[in-house]
Amino acid sequence: MTTSKTTPHPNLHQPVLVRADEAERLDSIGHVLLADSSTTGGALSSHRVALARGANGAMPHRHDKASELFFILSGQLDVLAGDEVITTAAGDLLVVPPGLAHAFGAHRGSAAEALIIITPGIERFDYFRHVVRLRAGTEPREILLALQDRFDTHFVESAAWHGARAS
Numbered sequence: 012m013t014t015s016k017t018t019p020h021p022n023l024h025q026p027v028l029v030r031a032d033e034a035e036r037l038d039s040i041g042h043v044l045l046a047d048s049s050t051t052g053g054a055l056s057s058h059r060v061a062l063a064r065g066a067n068g069a070m071p072h073r074h075d076k077a078s079e080l081f082f083i084l085s086g087q088l089d090v091l092a093g094d095e096v097i098t099t100a101a102g103d104l105l106v107v108p109p110g111l112a113h114a115f116g117a118h119r120g121s122a123a124e125a126l127i128i129i130t131p132g133i134e135r136f137d138y139f140r141h142v143v144r145l146r147a148g149t150e151p152r153e154i155l156l157a158l159q160d161r162f163d164t165h166f167v168e169s170a171a172w173h174g175a176r177a178s
Contacts, residue, residue, distance in 0.1 A: 029050070037140070037142075040146060041063075041068075043060075045057040047132070053132045054130065054131065055128050055129060056134070057127065058127055059127070060115075060124065062088075062123050062124070063122055064120065065120070066117045067116040071172050073165050074110075076131070078108050079129050080107075080130070081103075081104070081125050082127075082128075083099045083102065083124075083125050084125055085101050087101075087118035088117060089175065092105070093111050093112060094171045133162065135162045138164060141154060141158065
């Protein structure tokens with residue numbers, strides 16, 4: 012794991028550049044952390060995700076204060092949007108508005124890569140670091156559950172998502 016070289020950006024009238032080789036990589040969950048809210052002056056948070064064939068990404072959740080944009084770079088990505096599971100493909104753009112339950116994973120017959128942008132920005136790179144520890148078994152799920160408000164990531168149940176992923 013490398014640590015991002017990006018720093019808080021106090022002047023919103025200057026560009027923010029994140030070099031690919033300086034971005035923090037969380038290989039165990041397929042994430043590359045690009046720009047957090049503090050780097051963009053609160054405008055957005057952005058990361059890239061690469062998932063193996065049929066792999067789960069995020070489980071069902073909602074954001075109360077932010078929209079989440081998915082731009083599919085390659086493959087096919089299944090995305091829960093409310094009670095519907097949409098299969099997206101390379102070049103597709105999907106925006107999930109605040110309050111709508113969503114989840115994502117690579118389609119069963121495909122690997123997938125997507126650029127994800129959350130706007131307005133939420134300081135959430137620490138959230139992904141918690142996910143890494145949770146999946147590695149070094150941190151209990153209760154810690155992440157207690158941080159739902161901090162990261163504006165509220166876990167929800169979705170029969171539609173679980174049904175689609177089981178078939």
